[in-house]
Amino acid sequence: MAEPPTPRSGADRDVLEIACQEFVELVTDHLEGTLPEEVERAIAAHLELCEPCQIYLEQIRRTTKALRALSGPTLPQPARDRLLHVFTTLHGDARGDSP
Numbered sequence: 001m002a003e004p005p006t007p008r009s010g011a012d013r014d015v016l017e018i019a020c021q022e023f024v025e026l027v028t029d030h031l032e033g034t035l036p037e038e039v040e041r042a043i044a045a046h047l048e049l050c051e052p053c054q055i056y057l058e059q060i061r062r063t064t065k066a067l068r069a070l071s072g073p074t075l076p077q078p079a080r081d082r083l084l085h086v087f088t089t090l091h092g093d094a095r096g097d098s099p
């Protein structure tokens with residue numbers, strides 16, 4: 001892949017890099033604010049470069065908010081699956097389970 005344009009200062013060259021897949025797995029923790037600062041920075045950096053993930057984050061944010069208003073604190077599996085589907089649709093191509 002081509003090198004993405006580096007936003008901001010060049011000081012964060014050693015910042016943890018995350019992929020879309022990892023972002024999906026981390027997004028709920030991100031919303032709960034339970035992630036280490038370096039991971040939060042990686043997420044912020046990823047979001048700057050990845051619009052589908054921005055949209056995904058917004059969807060999750062709205063869904064978790066709605067679900068919290070309705071019932072418990074955890075995201076039920078069906079909602080999770082649905083959001084994952086939205087995510088892969090936005091990215092245009094599901095990565096499947098190929099290595």
Ligand SMILES: [Zn+2]
Pocket residue numbers: 019020023046050052053
């Ligand atoms: Zn992404």
